[in-house]
Amino acid sequence: MSYPKPDRRSWAEPWKIKMVEPIRMTKLAEREKFIAEAGYNTFLLRSEDVYIDLLTDSGTNAMSDRQWAGMMLGDEAYAGSANFYNLWEAVTKYYGYKYLVPTHQGRAAEHILSQIMIHPGDIIPGNMYFTTTRLHQELAGGAFVDVIIDEAHDPANPHPFKGNVDLAKLQRVIHEAGPGKIPYVCIAGTVNMAGGQPQSMANMRAVRELCRQHKIHVVLDATRAVENAYFIQQREPGYANKKLAEILKEYCSLTDTCTMSAKKDALVNIGGWLATNDQGLYEEARNLVVVYEGLHTYGGLAGRDMEAMARGIAESVEDDHMRARIGQVQYLGEHLIDWGIPIVKPIGGHAVFLDAKAFYPQIPQAQFPAEALTCNLYIDSGVRTMERGVVSAGRDAKTGEEHFPKLELVRITIPRRVYTQAHMDVVAESVLEVYEHREQARGLKMVYEPKYLRFFQARFEPA
Numbered sequence: 001m002s003y004p005k006p007d008r009r010s011w012a013e014p015w016k017i018k019m020v021e022p023i024r025m026t027k028l029a030e031r032e033k034f035i036a037e038a039g040y041n042t043f044l045l046r047s048e049d050v051y052i053d054l055l056t057d058s059g060t061n062a063m064s065d066r067q068w069a070g071m072m073l074g075d076e077a078y079a080g081s082a083n084f085y086n087l088w089e090a091v092t093k094y095y096g097y098k099y100l101v102p103t104h105q106g107r108a109a110e111h112i113l114s115q116i117m118i119h120p121g122d123i124i125p126g127n128m129y130f131t132t133t134r135l136h137q138e139l140a141g142g143a144f145v146d147v148i149i150d151e152a153h154d155p156a157n158p159h160p161f162k163g164n165v166d167l168a169k170l171q172r173v174i175h176e177a178g179p180g181k182i183p184y185v186c187i188a189g190t191v192n193m194a195g196g197q198p199q200s201m202a203n204m205r206a207v208r209e210l211c212r213q214h215k216i217h218v219v220l221d222a223t224r225a226v227e228n229a230y231f232i233q234q235r236e237p238g239y240a241n242k243k244l245a246e247i248l249k250e251y252c253s254l255t256d257t258c259t260m261s262a263k264k265d266a267l268v269n270i271g272g273w274l275a276t277n278d279q280g281l282y283e284e285a286r287n288l289v290v291v292y293e294g295l296h297t298y299g300g301l302a303g304r305d306m307e308a309m310a311r312g313i314a315e316s317v318e319d320d321h322m323r324a325r326i327g328q329v330q331y332l333g334e335h336l337i338d339w340g341i342p343i344v345k346p347i348g349g350h351a352v353f354l355d356a357k358a359f360y361p362q363i364p365q366a367q368f369p370a371e372a373l374t375c376n377l378y379i380d381s382g383v384r385t386m387e388r389g390v391v392s393a394g395r396d397a398k399t400g401e402e403h404f405p406k407l408e409l410v411r412i413t414i415p416r417r418v419y420t421q422a423h424m425d426v427v428a429e430s431v432l433e434v435y436e437h438r439e440q441a442r443g444l445k446m447v448y449e450p451k452y453l454r455f456f457q458a459r460f461e462p463a
């Protein structure tokens, strides 16, 4: 035949389904009751009462048959488990760092890193904050300063690399604080709170160069660095013909250390690590992990968890895997754009973010428009999403004033390899239904506020 034959027709998944988990549809009246009982906070719903669970992509991944097979090969020795060495090999091979300390999840690595590197009064510049990252910096006596480009704060701006650092802002912070007050610059790829937006390789290289001049350490939050590598491959000149694995390694090579939540990119349900090229930091981390997590050859994990992680890392850097993973997110986002629903653009890597300020202009930010929107979506269809706005932003550590972020978003987060295209259609149709009734929506008032990371456990009532 003479017509041009493509290798593939779409982003369709490079796997088939071998085992299924039944889920239950609830009735409208039940959902109204469940969300009221949950204090109008989707984190407090029972998973059994949720139909399609898009709360988070964290630890909600479906593992492959190879990963499950690996779990049977768990070497549950207290010290020196074979699975630890497999994990070490995978991290050093694909991420390229020299040394590894496993932890039970990402925030444990952040805790250890912050305790070692941050002294009271220090400043940690970053490309927007992440909740647990910033909290551990603050608990160690440091203060986070945002140096992301202004475009990242504008949900409608189509900049292809909204995760980029504004080098002039970073330069200014270094100049004002003095390099001695900056233990490291903390870079996330992709940037969760900006809508899953990537950083370019060129920008990372420029950050690296600026930090080198001032002898400042660069830490990567590598949680979604493989997704970031996919955007570099798709959007950055010179990378279209490179494999994701190659791009990931180049990206990490521009940093000294990484913290990782393997519950995201690495396709497992639990796990994380701290990896570094700095021998001194490695030795301190290896000492401290024993205090908080466990011996440095298991870091709070079972041997089988480390094996699943080692295998998940190798699967996560496969080009076909990532094309399908991000393809599904784009599929959902493009439906919503076609219907004129306000979402953060460009569509992110792990989630579609609804712009709640544009969705509900009648609800003042002090009445939590994004939180209200998560409730209305749940009531409509049993789809669970999460707030990423004023509730997540919390209060200023010093003044106690609420942060009112420019971005007031609802995150529709897609777990990896879990839901089908038909599920995405249900989600899109539910968002449309809620959008069509947007004028009737009312805000919320907070009636219980926890001290730390309040979005997890806060309770609300209709305002």
Ligand SMILES: *Cc1c(COP(=O)(O)O)cnc(C)c1O
Pocket: 058, 105, 106, 107, 108, 130, 132, 133, 188, 192, 221, 223, 224, 260, 261, 262, 263, 264, 271, 272
């Ligand atoms: C989830 C996440 C973390 C924290 O990781 P946990 O495994 O949840 O402790 C850190 N940074 C980013 C960008 C994340 O998305």
